[in-house]
Amino acid sequence: MSLLDIHVLGDPILRETTTPVTAVTDELRRLIDDMFETMYAAKGIGLAATQVGRRERVAVVDVDESPLVIVNPEITLSEGKVRGEEGCLSIPEIYGDVERAGRVVVSALDREGRAFEVEGTELLARCLQHEIDHLHGRLFLDYLSVLKRRSAMSKWERERAKYPALRRTIDPRDLAEQHNEEAL
Ligand code: K1U
Ligand code: ZN
Numbered sequence: 001m002s003l004l005d006i007h008v009l010g011d012p013i014l015r016e017t018t019t020p021v022t023a024v025t026d027e028l029r030r031l032i033d034d035m036f037e038t039m040y041a042a043k044g045i046g047l048a049a050t051q052v053g054r055r056e057r058v059a060v061v062d063v064d065e066s067p068l069v070i071v072n073p074e075i076t077l078s079e080g081k082v083r084g085e086e087g088c089l090s091i092p093e094i095y096g097d098v099e100r101a102g103r104v105v106v107s108a109l110d111r112e113g114r115a116f117e118v119e120g121t122e123l124l125a126r127c128l129q130h131e132i133d134h135l136h137g138r139l140f141l142d143y144l145s146v147l148k149r150r151s152a153m154s155k156w157e158r159e160r161a162k163y164p165a166l167r168r169t170i171d172p173r174d175l176a177e178q179h180n181e182e183a184l
Contacts, residue, residue, distance in 0.1 A: 004038045004052040005167040009091045013050050015137045018057040021071050024113035035060045041170045044089045046127045048134030051090050059131035063124045073108035073132050086140045093159050094152050098143045100129050
């Protein structure tokens with residue numbers, strides 16, 4: 001498995017919509033494994049293909065130690081409205097309050113290409129919506145008020161200087177540290 005670089009805000013791929021997957025191949029499964037490894041090392045709870053520079057419609061999610069692969073996900077039911085704080089591995093150090101559905105049902109394919117449904121509430125519902133947005137070129141910033149968005153963008157202009165190539169390289173020691181903590 002390999003750690004992938006995470007593309008950060010300013011890279012046009014984050015605004016692209018992805019292409020539906022027509023077959024779940026071994027190559028796609030390798031990408032999925034690398035995405036999980038990258039997500040864990042970056043201490044995230046989700047990661048979408050565009051964030052690692054890929055255009056396949058696939059994302060990974062792990063809220064509460066339940067890893068989920070969603071290939072070609074679609075929200076089939078959404079209800080309620082809840083505000084909550086979000087971050088994004090592609091916009092480090094920037095946070096904002098976003099209103100999202102409180103409960104969603106998502107239909108998708110798993111890593112074997114089998115159709116399944118997942119129901120999410122609370123953080124899982126938020127994370128599923130955040131990742132599915134990524135697969136359509138949308139970012140949580142798009143939901144902020146003009147003022148909050150302006151303030152987030154001015155903070156980002158300073159943060160962005162850390163990523164001249166618009167890529168974030170994850171330190172593999174972060175993954176090793178997590179394994180050591182789990183072993184204790
Ligand atoms: O897609 C991403 O950028 C990953 C993102 C997902 C996400 C976070 C918070 C709300 C909705 C979706 C992250 O994982 S950022 C890391 C983070 O903010 C977080 C990590 C652990 C628990 C809660 C939030
Ligand atoms: Zn994100």
